[in-house]
Amino acid sequence: MSSSVSTIEEKKIVLRSSDGEVFEVAEAVAVESQTIKHMIEDDCAYAEIPIHNVTGVILSKVIEYCKRHVDACAPISTANTDDKPSSTPVSDDELKAFDADFVKVDLSTLFDIILAANYLNIKSLQDLGCQTVADMIKGKTPEEIRKHFNIKNDFTPEEEEEVRKENELLLRRKNRFPKSSESAVENITKNIVLRSSDGELFEVAEAVAVKSQTIKHMIEDDCAYTVIPIHNVSGVILSKVIEYCKRHVDASASNAEDKPSSTPVSDDELKAFDADFVKVDQSTLFDLILAANYLNIKSLQDLGCQTVADMIKGKTPEEIRKHFNIKNDFTPEEEEEVRRENEWALKRSAKRTSGL
Numbered sequence: 001m002s003s004s005v006s007t008i009e010e011k012k013i014v015l016r017s018s019d020g021e022v023f024e025v026a027e028a029v030a031v032e033s034q035t036i037k038h039m040i041e042d043d044c045a046y047a048e049i050p051i052h053n054v055t056g057v058i059l060s061k062v063i064e065y066c067k068r069h070v071d072a073c074a075p076i077s078t079a080n081t082d083d084k085p086s087s088t089p090v091s092d093d094e095l096k097a098f099d100a101d102f103v104k105v106d107l108s109t110l111f112d113i114i115l116a117a118n119y120l121n122i123k124s125l126q127d128l129g130c131q132t133v134a135d136m137i138k139g140k141t142p143e144e145i146r147k148h149f150n151i152k153n154d155f156t157p158e159e160e161e162e163v164r165k166e167n168e169l170l171l172r173r174k175n176r177f178p179k180s181s182e183s184a185v186e187n188i189t190k191n192i193v194l195r196s197s198d199g200e201l202f203e204v205a206e207a208v209a210v211k212s213q214t215i216k217h218m219i220e221d222d223c224a225y226t227v228i229p230i231h232n233v234s235g236v237i238l239s240k241v242i243e244y245c246k247r248h249v250d251a252s253a254s255n256a257e258d259k260p261s262s263t264p265v266s267d268d269e270l271k272a273f274d275a276d277f278v279k280v281d282q283s284t285l286f287d288l289i290l291a292a293n294y295l296n297i298k299s300l301q302d303l304g305c306q307t308v309a310d311m312i313k314g315k316t317p318e319e320i321r322k323h324f325n326i327k328n329d330f331t332p333e334e335e336e337e338v339r340r341e342n343e344w345a346l347k348r349s350a351k352r353t354s355g356l
Contacts, residue, residue, distance in 0.1 A: 015050045021056030032066035034121035042309045054116045064114050065125055103132045192226045200235030211245035213296035233291045241291050278307045
């Protein structure tokens with residue numbers, strides 16, 4: 001029994017960064033990343049997991065963060081010793097202090113950490129990084145924000161004038177309501193205007209817009225102006241995302257206890273909607289996943305990723321390449337090197353299994 005426990009505790013995952021650095025980490029640490037966790041659950045994690053978009057320097061930082069949070073959550077155990085627990089309890093204040101120190105880095109590193117957290121789907125680290133940026137820009141004008149982050153203003157004078165007119169128009173509409181009824185109207189009909197990357201405008205209920213954690217945080221931190229630009233999402237895809245969010249908001253509202261007049265939406269009906277929603281061509285599916293990732297809509301991101309996982313489950317790397325029309329950019333020598341590395345890791349895994 002003790003041998004089995006020891007094996008479980010020591011189970012390791014091998015990660016390879018985009019620049020070839022290899023990290024062997026405890027599985028409990030690796031699965032802080034939902035991306036890696038889903039790969040393991042769907043049998044898509046081979047002996048070595050490539051982390052294509054993250055360099056070794058940043059991956060080591062991410063591993064440090066995950067390890068600290070796993071250690072903080074680990075139960076205190078006195079197994080195998082009479083008086084010395086295997087871990088020291090970590091208070092919330094200590095963990096907050098660690099997090100505060102962790103993001104005291106230069107801007108370039110901070111943005112790389114946020115991108116890595118986004119790619120690896122580590123929500124707590126993503127939230128920490130985004131909140132750090134939000135704190136940096138809170139209360140600043142657009143000009144001050146550009147200066148702080150050395151951002152070039154890529155609006156032409158004509159585009160700036162167009163945005164000003166749109167903001168002015170929306171403010172006029174808001175001022176049509178009497179002050180006495182303003183808060184009541186806002187509670188009922190408060191809308192958010194979103195602008196897609198190709199300039200299409202969408203006016204949506206705030207309850208629908210805040211299904212996106214990105215937009216929600218902008219509103220909470222007073223960083224949402226009259227029109228919220230969604231830079232990385234085209235109008236076609238944004239309209240699909242809004243359709244998804246609206247359906248899920250409507251379903252939640254109809255099932256609320258204080259709204260008996262609404263027709264309740266069953267779990268099966270919502271699952272059927274989700275299943276139909278992702279019956280799209282591959283290009284649209286990947287655009288939806290990228291949009292969900294950028295807007296931080298976890299349920300949509302999970303739905304899209306699970307759809308892709310179901311497509312590749314049980315397929316060989318060659319079949320996956322063929323299915324998604326992916327060119328193999330490995331040379332024969334590189335493929336042989338990967339095969340040898342996987343063979344080494346599989347041998348280690350077999351040794352551990354035989355020790356059970």
